[in-house]
Amino acid sequence: MRVNFTVNGRPQEADDVWEGESLLYVLRERLGLPGSKNACEQGECGSCTVRLDGVPVCSCLVAAGQVEGREVVTVEGLAEYAKQRSRGGSAGTSLDEAQRWAAQGTDSRTGEGTGSSPRAALSSVQQAFIDAGAVQCGFCTPGLLVAADEMLEHNPDPTDADIREALSGNLCRCTGYEKIMDAVRLAAARQGEAV
């Protein structure tokens, strides 16, 4: 079958889709967007989390045919999605300002990216995950970023219990979650500061 839907703001058409294929498979193998991850393919780990018409879902549990005519945002489009949101002001924060705040940090410590900085392109949650050390192997990271960004959209000042509850569907095996907590707190603080 053919599936037409919007991914990260761009219309996409996937041909020869077998009815049993998941949204995750179509994103990864047909559209060249492997950022959404395949850690369990049974809806337990959250590594494939995407926004479907704004709602965070496990894309491994969504049949490709179900997304016909709908809008999907993946980790590849998260920075742009956050930028659009900040322009629309729907989340009440200016992401542009948040990014400037982040870029001022005392440490461009790796010596990388000193030229044409890729950092400016990242959303505040993405930048916070790097800065706080929340990324190790990184396989859980895309799903966590989409879930954390969604939480901060409707809960810009979360308590620790709120963060844990919102991210409880995303497994991480490397970090013990402490740096992930730090990252989400940092992203919330930077967004708050940028208001």
Added chain:
Amino acid sequence: MTSPTPGLARAGGAPIGAPTKITQGSQTKGGVGESTLRPDGTLKVTGEFAYSSDMWHEDMLWGQILRSTVAHAEIVSIDTSEALATPGVYAVLTYDDLPTGVRHYGLEIQDTPVLAHGKVRHHGEPVAVVAADHPETARRAAAKIRVEYRELPVITDEASATAPDAVLVHEHRTDHHMAHVPHPNVLHRQPIVRGDVTAARERADVIVRGEYTFGMQDQAFLGPESGLAVPEEDGGVHLYIATQWLHSDLRQIAPVLGLPPEKVRMTLAGVGGAFGGREDLSMQIHACLLALRTGKPVKIVYNRFESFFGHVHRHPAKLYYEHGATRDGKLTHVKCRIVLDGGAYASASPAVVGNASSLGVGPYVVDDVDIEAIALYTNNPPCGAMRGFGAVQACFAYEAQMDKVAKELGLDPVEFRQLNAMEQGTLMPTGQRVDSPAPVAELLRRVKAMPMPPERQWESSEGADVRQLPGGLSNTTHGEGVVRGVGYAVGIKNVGFSEGFDDYSTARVRLEAVAGEPVATVHTAMAEVGQGGVTVHAQIARTELGVGQVNIHPANTEVGSAGSTSASRQTYVTGGAVKNACEIVREKVLELGRRRFGAHHPAWATAELLLEGGKVVTDGGEVLADLVDVLGDEAVEVEEEWRHRPTEPFDPRTGQGDGHVQYSFAAHRAVVEVDTELGLVKVIELACAQDVGKALNPLSVLGQIQGGTTQGLGVAVMEEIVVDPKTAKVKNPSFTDYLIPTILDTPTIPVDVLELADTHAPYGLRGIGEAPTLSSTPAVLAAIRDATGLDLNRTPVRPEHLTGTA
């Protein structure tokens, strides 16, 4: 004096055994000791980082493995005709299709068939492989392969393995352990005997005996086993793969394919965690075979169900301990027997036995010991490497024993441990003298001194916040029946490969001027599995070469072996190799400078020179030249192997020998709250104190300690692969039924880092990745015992163990 380290010798560096120079002494931004950020961080947060399962190639096929549905059986027949006839299927291979006489592989003993031959020995053993143009087509075709099994009795534990009439799991063993094992179903046995336990027992005022059971833990790395094999024009193959050790894979793959090693090119694809589970081969050979057979690129990606069958697990164990102590709190002796279930194939079991035995009494001074560790061959899933590697199971048992002895003596459990704590200079049960800091008592003091989390944190003005309570959002209690407990534990882990293994690494470092800037490139075959080795390599290069810009070359087999990303060893060993190569590059650059500019300034000949801030400077701070001017058009490049101090094998009868390179220590304090009515546990806080020698990257160090701690928490209260003892079949191969800690299950993990330099190691560092996984589990168990008063002797603890309904 001959040095086994050509790099060091040629660099005019220190001989083996002498303190390593801490650094060239320059202060370079982004160097060693700073929390520099990951060079792959941006790619990983944008989804662009290419993991092994993300590999894609035009016209690629998908491989699928058919696995045995029974644990132990003779294969009567395999019929692949229907599978082969399926449209879209390009190849179906069984044992008979293997191209050469080399049809087995293994880390130490080549006992694992690439595809089952005549017999399957465990549930989920690979029997056939299929290549098709769509993964679902491959799966369905694999399901059409008809395999007729004649089932055999299953060997599942020590009793069934060593019974007089036991079926032999491997009927034609020829490996080198055969000579010293009591039964052919015992894979390896390592006794360690020092002093006189019988005499020491006479001096004991109290004797405590205990039996302990450790469940089978899974590494549960999130990135599934996967890779892409691309056939090449010269008849070879290029494999893009997630692994812990490229060259170990290569050594096992090439003979099976019938190719010389240089025709099997390997590139590390992005690795989604490892934790020991990628030391053994999984789909590597299968993908290469299918690619060579079909002439097309072949991708294999396990799903989570298959992943549970596709890699070895942590050995489940039975542990039998006897501790004796005098009334004043001094240990008299330890006698123990550790039975590890190695499952159907050898994997890393012999080395796990070596660790379990040599570290079996823990970080304590005990002069009289009688230790025996064995690994069994059974029909259970194969077990091998997992973070902590044999030391984890022992720590769970000896720390439970230490609490029991303290209780018998009426002593505080922390004070009792401190009374018996080893220190620098202590003799291990193997007779090896611990010759670097061993701050066991201090770590316990520190972890005990950390502030306690407040009581009844769930209470708020709006009533109980159930998210803070055992049972959480299941809303099973608002605080009724909830009691708190506190427990302590400490552990000892070896760092690096032991028992005489030639444990080296290789680094290629290049320094050149690019667009007016000095740029260093570091090329190793080290598997970056998430630990942050790539971050640290760049820091080392900055510190040693005084440059800002460092490129990390992708890891592949075009450079020499880096050894395994295992045993807490990579920062030590490949970090050491990078440091060593940088030092040689530095000497060559200075030589170049002397040739070009020596006549211009006497300091070139007389002063000690450093590379700092992209310049050559004297130790007095005078700038002699810009690096780019010294280099000109020349690139200075070296590739060198580097070795740590050699180790010795353990004596097969007494276990004596300087078997380990370095020891690593961590201590934990667990605070738990238990709903005693429902048997639900919430770990409130899991504090850790660890000596790291030198934190090359403090942020990454914390990440390792917190991650390791959480894996220990998991096996304490939830993680276990359940194998049916009647059929040896796995009952819970999914994240629905095999639970790992979520962010709700994981508490705050405050960490106190101690940095006492080990002068034998680069920068004084200590391997850190595993020690926190050891003491975490027994600390949680001790806290649950403290809360409930129950005598808990198995892990994981389940609700029925706490409610008396087991």
